[in-house]
Amino acid sequence: MSDGLGDAKAQAQLKDFTNIFRLDGKVAVVTGGSRGLGLHAASGLLQAGCSKVFITSRKSDACKEACAALNALPNLSPGAVAISVPADSSKISEIEKLVREVGKHTDHVDILFANAGATWGADFDSHPENAFSKVMDLNVKSVFYTIQKFAPLLEAKATQEDPSRVLITGSVAGIGVGTVLGPNSTFSYSASKAAVLHLTRNLAVELGPRNILTNAIAPGFFPSKMASGMIGEYGGIEKLAKSNPNGRLGQPEDIAGTVVFLCSRAAGHVNGDITVIDGGKMISAGRL
Numbered sequence: 001m002s003d004g005l006g007d008a009k010a011q012a013q014l015k016d017f018t019n020i021f022r023l024d025g026k027v028a029v030v031t032g033g034s035r036g037l038g039l040h041a042a043s044g045l046l047q048a049g050c051s052k053v054f055i056t057s058r059k060s061d062a063c064k065e066a067c068a069a070l071n072a073l074p075n076l077s078p079g080a081v082a083i084s085v086p087a088d089s090s091k092i093s094e095i096e097k098l099v100r101e102v103g104k105h106t107d108h109v110d111i112l113f114a115n116a117g118a119t120w121g122a123d124f125d126s127h128p129e130n131a132f133s134k135v136m137d138l139n140v141k142s143v144f145y146t147i148q149k150f151a152p153l154l155e156a157k158a159t160q161e162d163p164s165r166v167l168i169t170g171s172v173a174g175i176g177v178g179t180v181l182g183p184n185s186t187f188s189y190s191a192s193k194a195a196v197l198h199l200t201r202n203l204a205v206e207l208g209p210r211n212i213l214t215n216a217i218a219p220g221f222f223p224s225k226m227a228s229g230m231i232g233e234y235g236g237i238e239k240l241a242k243s244n245p246n247g248r249l250g251q252p253e254d255i256a257g258t259v260v261f262l263c264s265r266a267a268g269h270v271n272g273d274i275t276v277i278d279g280g281k282m283i284s285a286g287r288l
C-alpha cells in the first residue's frame, strides 16, 4: 500500500510547467492594436513568443507605426513579426476584408483580442441618438461579428488540449456606475461594456465545444487617448491614482501580463470569466 506521497512526487515531476505562460509560435490578431491597451497587449503577446501578431485599426499609418515599434523590440523570438492590416471594425465589410487579409498570411489564428472601442460623453437630456448607436455598434455588435467572422480561422488548429482564445475588452464601467455623470455622461459606453461582458459569457458556452475559450478583461483607468478626457474630468492622473487602494492607475504591463496569462496554457480551463484590472478601485467604492 502507498502513503500517496510517492505518487504525488512522481506526478509533480511528470508535469512540465516551465513554459506555462509562453505563447511560442502562436498567431494573434489585435483590434484597436495601434495604440493604448491594444498596443500594450500586442507587445506582451510578441514578447511571450507569438510568431505573428496582426495589428488592426482604422488608420493605416498608425498601424504601420505600431508594427515598426513592435518589430524593433529587442527580445522577440526569431522570425516573430507584427503585421499591419488596417480596417474599420465598425463595418462588417471591413471585418470581412480583415479576415481575408489575415488569411493571406496564415491558415489559422490562435488568439483574437477584440479590443477596439469608442466612447461618447453627453448629458442625459441631449444624449444624441447617432452617438449612442455608434458606440453600441463598435463596442458590442462589431465585437460579435469580428469573432463570428474569425471563427473558422480560430477553429482551424484548435484542440481540446490546446484551445484558441478570444479575449474581449470590457470595462469596470460595465460592472459598476463609476463613470462621470452630468454633462459628459457615458450612458452608451457603460451599457455597451455591460453588454459585451455578458456576450463573453454567452460566447464561452457557444464556442467552448468548438475548442475556443472566451474571456473578458474589465480595466479601470489606464492613461490613453480615449481615457484622457475622463481622467481630466476626475481631477487628473495623480488625484485618481490616490483614490485607488493600490495608489496608482493602470500601466502597460498590467494589460500585457493579464492578456498573456489569459491566452496561455496557464489559463487553459478559464472560460467565460471577467478579469477586473483596476487595483481594487471598484470594490472600494463605498469606502469611507
Ligand SMILES: NC(=O)c1ccc[n+]([C@@H]2O[C@H](COP(=O)([O-])OP(=O)(O)OC[C@H]3O[C@@H](n4cnc5c(N)ncnc54)[C@H](OP(=O)(O)O)[C@@H]3O)[C@@H](O)[C@H]2O)c1
Pocket (backbone or CB within 6 Å): 031, 032, 033, 034, 035, 036, 037, 038, 056, 057, 058, 059, 060, 062, 087, 088, 089, 090, 115, 116, 117, 118, 138, 169, 170, 171, 172, 218, 219, 220, 221, 222, 223, 224, 225, 226, 227
Ligand atoms: N484606457 C482606459 O482607461 C480603458 C478602461 C477600460 C476599458 N478600455 C477599453 O479599452 C479599449 C481600448 O481603449 P484605449 O484606452 O486603448 O483607447 P485608445 O488609446 O484611444 O485606442 C483605441 C484604439 O481603437 C482603434 N479604433 C477606434 N475605432 C475603431 C474602429 N472603428 N475600427 C478599428 N479600430 C478602431 C484606434 O485606432 P484608430 O483611431 O486608428 O481606429 C485605437 O487603436 C476600448 O475598448 C476601451 O473601451 C479602456
